[in-house]
Amino acid sequence: MNLLESEAKYLFRKYGISTPHGLVFHDLKGIEGSLVNLRFPLMVKAQTSQGGRGKAGGIRTALSREEALEWSGRILNMQIAGMKVHAVLLEEMIDAAKEMYLAITIDQITRCPVLLAGCAGGMDVEGMPAKTIKRWSLDPLESMPLSVLEQASHFLVRDGPGSMGVRSTITSMWRIFRQMDCELVEINPLMITESGKAIAADAKVSIDDEALFRHPNMAVKASRDLTELERLAKDKGFQLVELPGDIGVLANGAGLTMAVLDTLQRFGGQGGTFLDLGGTDDPARISEALSLLSYDLARGRIRSILVCIFGGITKCDSVAEALMMTVIDKKVKARTVVRLRGNNEEDAVKMLCLAGFNVHLDLDEACMQSVKVKG
Helix, strand or coil, X not given: CECCHHHHHHHHXXXXXXXXXXXXXXXXXXHHHHHHHCCCCEEEEEECCCCCCCCCCCEEEECCHHHHHHHHHHHHCCEECCEECCEEEEEECCCCCEEEEEEEEECCCCCCEEEEEECCCCCCHHHCCHHHEEEEECCCCCCCCHHHHHHHHHHHHCCCCCHHHHHHHHHHHHHHHHHCCEEEEEEEEEEECCCCXXXXXXXXXXXXXXXXXXXXXXXXXXXXXXXXXXXXXHHCXXXXXXXXXXXXXXXXCHHHHHHHHHHHHHCCCCEEEEEECCCCCCHHHHHHHHHHHHHHHHCCCCCEEEEEEEECCCCHHHHHHXXXXXXXXXXXXXXXXXXXXXXXXXXXXXXXXXXXXXXXCCHHHHHHHHHHCCC
């Protein structure tokens, strides 16, 4: 779960990390009257959990009251990466002597936390030369080592003004990371003022979805970027994601789902709504999942449905039974392609062929047929 910048900065302040003075608005109401509490120039920033807002025009500089109102209105009506902007943050600009990058995340190789420190910050930090960024592996069960704090602060500010601010910021980031079950805590950029004060000009915090039960206040926010269908599926206990493509996919298991999406792309198709059935052999449960995809087909968001099941816990004949119970509409049946392998596959294929379904044992053939279906 990705926090909005304003939410992440609220968490930062709670843990002792300084942030610029700013105010958050969910609509234009109240902005004009509140501008007297802020000093220009201001940063006008879209509040969304999606990345790339700067390049999308979601971050602007306002030099006057008129510009602040104009940019706020435009940004509040924006969509970034297909998601609506939830709010706008008006924030005082920081006059910094130095900018840098700090992040704590999970190293995918060691499966342990890692501290990243870069000598520069801002957009396109991924393209920074290797010599300008350093990393330190961290023990998730231990406090931040003093040796790491010393090395990181020396690397970033050479023990000049800001050394104590950098150390304090890293220590607080580590406390947030551990106590809030984070996958990422990032500041880009961290500003160092002439007096040596460290201020987080931006903030990204991502919390592990599986740990949200320990943070009920955060769990409420987790569903705000879900679509109507994603929210409905979540309420029913399904993992469903709406992608930009137009072929719906029902599969069991994340690995098989990814293989199906890759194979569709190889044949010129693109996966749209996909639902991971998980491990169930209940025809009624499978029918419920199929109904969700059929709903997306009926509203025209996808043009075909590919059911791809490996019969382990979920037996193939149970899937066949659910299909015959759910897919009655001839138009839906004509746009549904089925691929079954595993337990009771022969019985399932016979049942579905007699019922008029487009059934295959080969994954490539099933994907090609799904791509050929016309909307």
